[in-house]
Amino acid sequence: MNKNLIIIGSGVAAYTTAIYAADNNLNPFIIAGGFEWTGGQLITTLDVQNYPGFPEGINGFDLMDKFKTQAVNHCLDALSEDAINKTTESDHIVYNNVIDVYPNIDDKFPYKFVVKTDSLLDSSDTTITDTYYTNCIVVATGATANKLTVPGATTLWNKGISSCATCHGSNPRYRNKHIVVLGGGNVAFEDALYLSKYGSNITIIYRKDMQNVKANKVNQKKVFMNSKISLVWNSNVISMNGNDEIESVTIKNHITNEITTIECGGLFYGIGHSPSSSFLKNSGVELDSEGYIVQDKNVRTKTNVDGIFSAGDVSDKRYRQATVASAMGTEAAIEAGEYLANLNVVTE
Ligand SMILES: Cc1cc2nc3c(=O)[nH]c(=O)nc-3n(C[C@H](O)[C@H](O)[C@H](O)COP(=O)(O)OP(=O)(O)OC[C@H]3O[C@@H](n4cnc5c(N)ncnc54)[C@H](O)[C@@H]3O)c2cc1C
Numbered sequence: 380m381n382k383n384l385i386i387i388g389s390g391v392a393a394y395t396t397a398i399y400a401a402d403n404n405l406n407p408f409i410i411a412g413g414f415e416w417t418g419g420q421l422i423t424t425l426d427v428q429n430y431p432g433f434p435e436g437i438n439g440f441d442l443m444d445k446f447k448t449q450a451v452n453h454c455l456d457a458l459s460e461d462a463i464n465k466t467t468e469s470d471h472i473v474y475n476n477v478i479d480v481y482p483n484i485d486d487k488f489p490y491k492f493v494v495k496t497d498s499l500l501d502s503s504d505t506t507i508t509d510t511y512y513t514n515c516i517v518v519a520t521g522a523t524a525n526k527l528t529v530p531g532a533t534t535l536w537n538k539g540i541s542s543c544a545t546c547h548g549s550n551p552r553y554r555n556k557h558i559v560v561l562g563g564g565n566v567a568f569e570d571a572l573y574l575s576k577y578g579s580n581i582t583i584i585y586r587k588d589m590q591n592v593k594a595n596k597v598n599q600k601k602v603f604m605n606s607k608i609s610l611v612w613n614s615n616v617i618s619m620n621g622n623d624e625i626e627s628v629t630i631k632n633h634i635t636n637e638i639t640t641i642e643c644g645g646l647f648y649g650i651g652h653s654p655s656s657s658f659l660k661n662s663g664v665e666l667d668s669e670g671y672i673v674q675d676k677n678v679r680t681k682t683n684v685d686g687i688f689s690a691g692d693v694s695d696k697r698y699r700q701a702t703v704a705s706a707m708g709t710e711a712a713i714e715a716g717e718y719l720a721n722l723n724v725v726t727e
Contacts, residue, residue: 381512382408384715385494387477388519389447390419391701392691395708396517396715397450397471401457403716408511409450409472410496412520417474418443419521420692421701425537426550430701473498475509477520480687481661483512490514491686492662515686515719517711518664518672520655522692522699526648527561531619539625542648544570545700548577552624555579556644559628561616563587567649568594568602574647575607582641583610584630611641619646654693662687671696680711686722688714 386396389411400407411417421427421439428436454471455463475496483493490512498507524542526532532540541547544560548570558578560571563585571581583602585592589612592599602608614630620640621627629640654670665673665683672694675681680688690711691704 380509381490382406383513384408384515384517384719385410385511385513386517386519387480387494388412388419388521388691388693389417389472390443390519390521390691390704391421391446392519392521392693392704392708392711393419393517394443394446394450395705396519396690396712397708398453399709399712400517400715401450401453403712404457405515405712405716405719406457407454407471407712408513409454410477410494410511411472411474412476414474418447420523423537424541424543424546426547427701428550429546473509477658478508479658479661480516480518480664482663488512492516514722515688515715517680517688517690517708517715518656518659518682518693519690519704519708519711520658520693521704522652522654522671522696524648525651525653527616527619527650529616529618531621531625535619535621535625538621538623539644540619540646540648543699544573544647544649548574548647553577553645557582557642558645558647559584559641559643560647560649561585562649562651563591564593564649564651565595565598566651568592568598570647570649571608572598572601572605574645575605578607578645581608582643583608584614584616584628584641585610585612586615586633588612614639652692652696652699654696656693664689669696678710678714680707680714686718688718 384405384407386393386409397407424439427439451468475498479495491514494511496509558574558581560583571583575581613634614632617631618629627640627642631638656670663684672689674694688711690707692699
């Protein structure tokens with residue numbers, strides 16, 4: 380199947396790219412990923428308070444439903460009347476995962492890239508692989524926050540447990556509460572500093588000791604000097620406890636084997652993010668040591684491969700916010716349009 384522009388992902392960045400690309404008559408095709416994650420990270424939160432345009436806040440799932448509807452409508456609207464009559468949503472979006480992207484080495488063929496997807500299982504339980512050809516790709520596959528799988532972690536998710544302090548820290552539910560932050564890197568330390576503005580006190584729980592803190596010296600100094608923040612070393616969380624919301628965490632010191640329960644009114648993960656970029660291993664796209672797509676120094680949505688662009692958290696490890704992902708989607712669509720306009724190939 381030949382496509383003018385393929386957008387991979389179905390979060391804020393992907394849908395924004397689709398809206399702008401459709402308006403620019405690029406006829407984008409979205410490979411949205413498996414059904415259960417359509418909408419991206421925001422569908423895992425009930426409470427988005429800082430996305431402009433929603434003064435009362437909005438449920439993340441509802442917000443992403445609006446993104447999707449708007450994207451699909453723009454894809455359909457951008458077509459001629461005739462085409463609209465023959466076109467359905469499914470001509471513009473499929474719910475498959477991309478498993479591989481690589482250069483199309485057949486010189487005679489006018490498309491530069493091959494994109495392979497897995498597909499829904501058929502009745503015989505086999506995976507069907509689809510192959511797409513294109514000259515232009517926007518990768519908007521985001522990242523996932525690392526979480527624990529201890530008892531209580533899933534049932535109390537969104538009930539005082541979050542992986543985004545910048546997004547949720549100012550929520551009244553955390554005001555003047557004791558808040559636990561997990562991790563020992565810059566994210567955990569910066570989250571603790573941020574949360575100290577709202578919580579009564581903050582406890583950072585780290586599985587290693589002080590000598591193995593990964594946060595930089597500046598953050599360490601700020602944390603150690605902040606009277607609201609204390610640290611617990613060499614400890615792993617073994618359960619998160621509570622009924623309707625988190626009330627405490629139970630931790631085990633792996634040096635002394637001592638088990639302690641700490642009461643808290645909130646828990647934030649600061650144990651890293653994993654970008655969804657493994658399918659790019661054969662593409663030639665440069666990834667950093669953590670798997671984030673390396674941004675071009677001048678135009679942040681360009682990658683080192685001409686024709687492959689990126690938007691959102693898959694290449695943005697600094698901000699990781701929906702507004703930034705959306706802005707990058709806009710930029711990627713404009714860059715993709717310019718790139719395709721300058722491409723001297725005839726495609727259908
Ligand atoms: C709990 C939580 C709460 C948050 N709250 C806020 C908030 O209040 N405000 C805010 O600004 N930000 C918030 N964020 C951050 C925000 O969600 C992200 O910055 C934003 O979602 C990034 O958008 P994205 O499109 O880059 O990636 P994502 O939202 O991660 O979307 C990536 C998409 O790509 C798809 N995908 C992945 N791999 C593949 C593949 N191989 N093939 C096809 N598709 C694939 C996924 O299924 C997903 O749909 C929150 C994050 C979390 C985790």
